[in-house]
Amino acid sequence: MALSIIESCVNCYACEPLCPSDAISMGERHFRIDAKACTECDGDYADPQCASICPIEGAILDASGQAINPPGSLTGIPPHRLDAVEAEIRAR
Amino acid sequence: MELKVIAQDSPAPTGGCTSGACGSSTDAMAHLPDHVRKKVHNHPCYSEEAHHHYARMHVAVAPACNIQCHYCNRKYDCANESRPGVVSELLTPEQASKKVLAVASAIPQMTVLGVAGPGDPLANPQRTFETFRRIVDKAPDIKLCLSTNGLALPEHIDEIVALNVDHVTITINCVDPKIGAQIYPWVFWNHKRVMGAKGAKILIKQQQRGLEMLVERGILVKVNSVMIPGVNDRHLEEVSKIVKTKGAFLHNVMPLIAEAEHGTFYGVMGQRGPTKQELSDLQDACAGDMNMMRHCRQCRADAVGLLGEDRGQEFTMEKIEAMEVDYSAAMERRARVHEGIEAHRKTMAQAVQPTKEMLAPIGTPPARIAVTTKGSGVVNEHFGHAKEFLIYEASPEGVRFIGARKIANAYCVGPDVCPSGDDKGTVLDAILAALFDCSAVVSAKVGIEPWSRLEAAGVTPSGTYAMDDIETAVRGMYGELIEQGWAAKDLSVQAAG
Numbered sequence: 001m002a003l004s005i006i007e008s009c010v011n012c013y014a015c016e017p018l019c020p021s022d023a024i025s026m027g028e029r030h031f032r033i034d035a036k037a038c039t040e041c042d043g044d045y046a047d048p049q050c051a052s053i054c055p056i057e058g059a060i061l062d063a064s065g066q067a068i069n070p071p072g073s074l075t076g077i078p079p080h081r082l083d084a085v086e087a088e089i090r091a092r
Numbered sequence: 093m094e095l096k097v098i099a100q101d102s103p104a105p106t107g108g109c110t111s112g113a114c115g116s117s118t119d120a121m122a123h124l125p126d127h128v129r130k131k132v133h134n135h136p137c138y139s140e141e142a143h144h145h146y147a148r149m150h151v152a153v154a155p156a157c158n159i160q161c162h163y164c165n166r167k168y169d170c171a172n173e174s175r176p177g178v179v180s181e182l183l184t185p186e187q188a189s190k191k192v193l194a195v196a197s198a199i200p201q202m203t204v205l206g207v208a209g210p211g212d213p214l215a216n217p218q219r220t221f222e223t224f225r226r227i228v229d230k231a232p233d234i235k236l237c238l239s240t241n242g243l244a245l246p247e248h249i250d251e252i253v254a255l256n257v258d259h260v261t262i263t264i265n266c267v268d269p270k271i272g273a274q275i276y277p278w279v280f281w282n283h284k285r286v287m288g289a290k291g292a293k294i295l296i297k298q299q300q301r302g303l304e305m306l307v308e309r310g311i312l313v314k315v316n317s318v319m320i321p322g323v324n325d326r327h328l329e330e331v332s333k334i335v336k337t338k339g340a341f342l343h344n345v346m347p348l349i350a351e352a353e354h355g356t357f358y359g360v361m362g363q364r365g366p367t368k369q370e371l372s373d374l375q376d377a378c379a380g381d382m383n384m385m386r387h388c389r390q391c392r393a394d395a396v397g398l399l400g401e402d403r404g405q406e407f408t409m410e411k412i413e414a415m416e417v418d419y420s421a422a423m424e425r426r427a428r429v430h431e432g433i434e435a436h437r438k439t440m441a442q443a444v445q446p447t448k449e450m451l452a453p454i455g456t457p458p459a460r461i462a463v464t465t466k467g468s469g470v471v472n473e474h475f476g477h478a479k480e481f482l483i484y485e486a487s488p489e490g491v492r493f494i495g496a497r498k499i500a501n502a503y504c505v506g507p508d509v510c511p512s513g514d515d516k517g518t519v520l521d522a523i524l525a526a527l528f529d530c531s532a533v534v535s536a537k538v539g540i541e542p543w544s545r546l547e548a549a550g551v552t553p554s555g556t557y558a559m560d561d562i563e564t565a566v567r568g569m570y571g572e573l574i575e576q577g578w579a580a581k582d583l584s585v586q587a588a589g
Contacts, residue, residue: 010167011182012211014156017218018283045283052285055157055166074160076277077360085352085360 001063002038003048005031008059015050015060024050128341131258131312134203134430135235136399138259138314138342140387140493143399144469144562145433148204149195151188152181152394153219157211158243159279159295162357163318163348166211181394182210185219187409189226194415195396195407196231197422200429202396204259206237209393214244217251224255233423235259239316243279243295245302253309260306261344262299263316266324267331269293274323277357300338307339314342314385319366319374320358321348332378343378344385347371368529372494386495389480398467400480400496433468440469444563450488451567457580458487459573460494461566462533462551471557471565475535475542476504481526484562485583486570491563497526503542524549529583531573534565550579 002023005015009030016024016031021044023037033050040063041048051060051068057075058067071079136143157166183191196202205227207213213220224236238252239261252260266272272292279291286294306313315335317328324331332343348365350358357363366374375384389399397403462481464473479502483494499522520542527533532552536559546553552573557565 012155012157012166013219014158014211014215014280047284049283052283053156053158053280055160074277075165075357076162077357082355082360089353 001040001042002033002035003040003051003063003068004033004035004061005050006059006061008056009054010056010059012055014053014055018049018053020044020049128312134433135237135259136204137206137237137261137385137388138312140385141437141469143387144465144467145201145437146204147199147202147396147398148206149192149202149396150206150208150391150393151183151191151223152210153183153185153188153223154207154209154213154216154393155182155211156215157209157241158215158281159212159241159291160277161241162275162277162363163320163350165355165359167355181409183409185222185226187412188223189230190417191407191409191412192227192234193231193417193419193422194412196234196426197417197419198406198415199397199403200422200426201398201433202234203430204235204237206239208239208261212241212243213238214240214248217244217248221251221255224257228255230419231423233426237261239263240302241295242299242302243281244298246298246305249302249305249309252306252311257311259312259314261314261316262303262340263318264296264299264303264331264335265317265320266292266327267296267300267334268327269296271324271327272296275318275320300334303335303338303340313340314344315340316344316346316388318348319345319371321364321366321370323363325366325370325374328374329377332382336382341383342385343382344388345371345375345378346388346390349390368495368497386493387482389496389498400467436468440561443561451486451490451570452488452574454488456488456574458485458583459531459570459578459580460485460529460583461569462497462527462530463562463565464533464535465562470559470561471534472536472559474504475533475538475553477502478535481523481530481533482562483527483530484566486566491566491570499523499526503539520545524551527551529581531578531581532569534569550581552576552578 007030011030020041021037021039023034024031054060054069055074057069057071057073060068062068132138134142134146136146136148192205207220207223220238227234227236236255236257237259238257242262242264245262265275269289269292272295273289276292276295278285278287279295281291281294303313317331319325319328328345335343348358350356350363350365352359375386378384387399392402394404395402396407461484463471463484464475464478464481465471466473480496480498482496485492485494501519503519503523530551532554533546534554534557537555538553543553554569557568
């Protein structure tokens with residue numbers, strides 16, 4: 001059981017000091033979670049700390065590979081709206 | 093006749109300072125105790141007058157944040173954008189202190205170092221305080237500041253006091269959690285992400301507690317508020333009253349910046365920012381209760397230089413690594429430069445004596461006058477080189493500062509190159525739009541082509557006041573306009589359009 005950080009991480013450092021297992025470190029391109037050390041904060045906190053402060057939707061996955069913070073859950077921007085606006089900007 | 097500019101019955105709003113000197117006719121700082129005036133005397137972000145002379149820098153050491161704001165996108169880093177929360181390169185405390193010493197040595201008028209992000213300084217306490225500790229040791233002649241959302245302020249108050257950080261800015265957008273829920277989707281608190289009004293309530297409580305604790309400890313507090321039309325615009329007058337009562341000494345109401353391409357909630361959802369007039373009206377409304385800041389440039393979290401400029405590109409880490417800095421020699425040089433600035437300020441203050449007389453007969457309409465300057469409080473920038481205009485309003489009661497307006501491109505393409513063909517029209521159109529409410533523009537020099545376009549648009553250009561201090565120039569220009577019997581602009585109607 002371990003969480004993971006993927007390449008959409010923006011390297012903001014917010015998660016790193018919060019990890020009770022010291023499982024998070026700066027990788028080559030983005031922060032990483034050491035799967036052997038990660039406990040998903042079980043026994044320390046009710047919620048996994050990294051996923052509770054991460055500002056980037058989709059950057060942290062649970063053990064099954066699902067985004068803990070899915071699109072729209074943190075910014076409040078409905079995903080279809082974001083897609084439409086991005087398409088409009090590309091078309092300019 | 094005694095002029096009562098600050099009096100209750102005066103029609104002129106009382107906020108803001110005059111152009112040249114805060115010791116002059118509409119002195120917004122006059123009521124402050126001496127020790128406070130002394131503290132802000134050379135702080136460009138706290139004193140309108142000081143910002144003509146002294147520079148600041150921000151170091152981007154604080155990437156993490158503990159809240160989300162709807163006007164911020166945490167994915168954003170960019171070399172060209174100029175707004176808060178945006179940086180080019182993140183620095184370690186060691187790199188940051190190197191950069192500070194290099195900048196302080198190259199730009200001796202730099203008096204203030206701030207940590208303002210790109211996240212929240214107090215969500216990165218180790219990095220922020222380690223940076224400050226290094227500066228305190230090596231460069232005791234630099235003032236330290238930080239700018240925070242306030243969530244973690246109470247827990248770090250002792251460290252802030254211990255490091256002698258004597259200026260703190262708190263961004264307070266509301267005191268009502270219901271309004272807060274429309275601005276802050278979540279805060280990270282007590283090991284949990286707390287959403288909506290519940291999160292906003294925690295943030296508001298921490299901000300207010302933090303403000304009180306800072307004031308109790310004698311630390312100067314400026315409050316920033318982002319004006320978001322339809323969300324908190326009607327609420328900010330109340331915020332202003334409350335923070336003033338609690339002892340904040342300056343309130344800075346800033347316009348929301350929201351563009352779809354920034355990828356922020358407000359940008360994507362089409363939330364508009366306020367018009368110049370809406371902003372100015374709200375600042376005037378708050379001014380009855382509070383010192384208002386009107387010279388803020390909403391700078392980047394890695395900005396370097398005078399407020400109107402950003403010299404960050406001259407001080408990338410790559411360039412800094414190659415610089416040799418002898419800071420004790422630099423400190424002596426800095427002290428000499430500061431003495432020179434103070435002598436200049438004294439001369440200027442004497443040149444603009446507080447006026448006992450009206451600038452014009454009562455009932456003469458006010459005129460807004462744009463000024464171009466490179467700093468030092470004088471008219472020393474050519475029209476064609478200006479990338480921003482300082483807007484002043486002259487009225488029979490005196491001169492007051494309205495705000496700074498940026499334009500994307502200066503009229504001239506290069507130092508001596510004027511634009512050609514279509515570009516010329518486009519750039520001038522943008523300048524005329526920025527000066528929509530102005531009756532005159534006062535520059536060190538104005539070229540022939542823009543001169544005639546300005547005149548045709550009802551903006552009288554002038555190069556007569558080159559090297560004069562700004563207040564003298566604005567007073568003089570106002571007199572000229574009156575003599576010419578200028579067509580006064582109805583400022584409220586004009587602006588609403």
